[in-house]
Amino acid sequence: MTEDRSQSVHTLTGAYAVDAVEASERDLFEVHMRDCVDCTHEVAGLRAAATSLAALRPVAPPASLRASVLAAVAVTRQLPPLTESASPSAEPSGDAGDLPGPSDSSEVVDLAAQARTRRRSRVARVLAPLLVAAAVAVGIAWHPWSPDGPTRPTTVAEQVIAAPDVRSSRVEVAGGGEATVYVSRSVGRVAVVAERVPPPPSGKTYQLWFENAAGSMVPAGFMSENGPVALGVGPPDAKAVGMTLEPAGGSPAPTTAPLLLAPLAPA
């Protein structure tokens, strides 16, 4: 498939390489890069050019910082090496269209694992396109980091974010962080990308909701880590997306005030 390089998405490589993109554009572009080796390769080269600018004015930090950093390092665990399924985001819910009920114990949150995954997700987002660029540069066959074949199947969230009719809005999350809500009528689903949301307290979980036409909140899935998650198939004419803190395993209806509430535009 030939790509028209005047398409605006390809011209985002420079801005992306210097982190000059808003969160929603960044998410969309990262989805694009998974299927566009040219952009991935170009980003790697432009990033390398940009980092040469950083070398122009070194400034030594205060001498006390060294001891402080090394003391923290001595008590900080390192991430284990990446395994072959280095997909940056988990897909906790929604693919089959079945909404998880309150007895879905697979959504119990592991605080440490979530923090690890969150860090891995952030770093993997930086590294993943560079890995592909290296494979191209040294001329070896492109080996995906998933065993599923030449292209990793796109997740529902990725399909939503990359859909031609996608609309997005950004909201603050009460208690910390932000989220971008993506809606695609053609895909028929909603995805939420959370950033910098703190892990929930032990024994609690972030639960997602749709507000239906009657104004009731119906379960839509769970948010187990920062990054993209697709909500389950929602009611027709859903009016809004919400998130609350619930006991681990979820609730049939919200028991706490919404941490985010994003209206959905009418179809």
Next chain:
Amino acid sequence: MSDSPGIGMPERGASRAEAAGPGRPDAAGELLRRAARGDEDAFAALYDLVSAQVHGLVLRVVRDPAQAEEVTQECFLDLWRSATRFDPATGTGIGWILSISHRRAVDRVRSAQAATDRDAVWARTTHEVDHDSTVEGAVSSLEAERVRAALGTLTAAQRESIELAYFGGYSHTEVAGLLDLPLGTAKTRIRDGLIRLRDALGVEP
């Protein structure tokens, strides 16, 4: 490109720009590889090698010295935690380190500062673009001269857009607003300028 004889080991806090290239060992990458296996001495040596470059970049983006210190500390903690994620096949150690540091610095700026504060910061920035820095560690090494010469191949408009994006931490949309450009022009200038820079430097990722 090589160091002239007599420079020897970098002093604590000083830095030497690490360039990739034939025959040029990637010292930061090698230290990252050892640090990835829990070698805290290697990480301390890495700190000594790159902390001024990291902090110089962070300071230029974040501006406020107290916040810059915090961000630099966070960067190094992040580098330690995720040292296993560095893949030498993807580029140089210093490139990986500065990419992560830049991202963290921009995240801090975007989350901490209101738009009005950032406009004031930008006004200060435009007056300082041409100053030679007298801050400790101002570099006149061969590497810095090479970068400055490469920057000379960009148009003033491209340099300005890249300066705002990379050091100002502005999105391309914000750069367009600040420079009163059509949406998309800033994005194009940033990309074209970086392409020229890449080609002038002959960098490999």
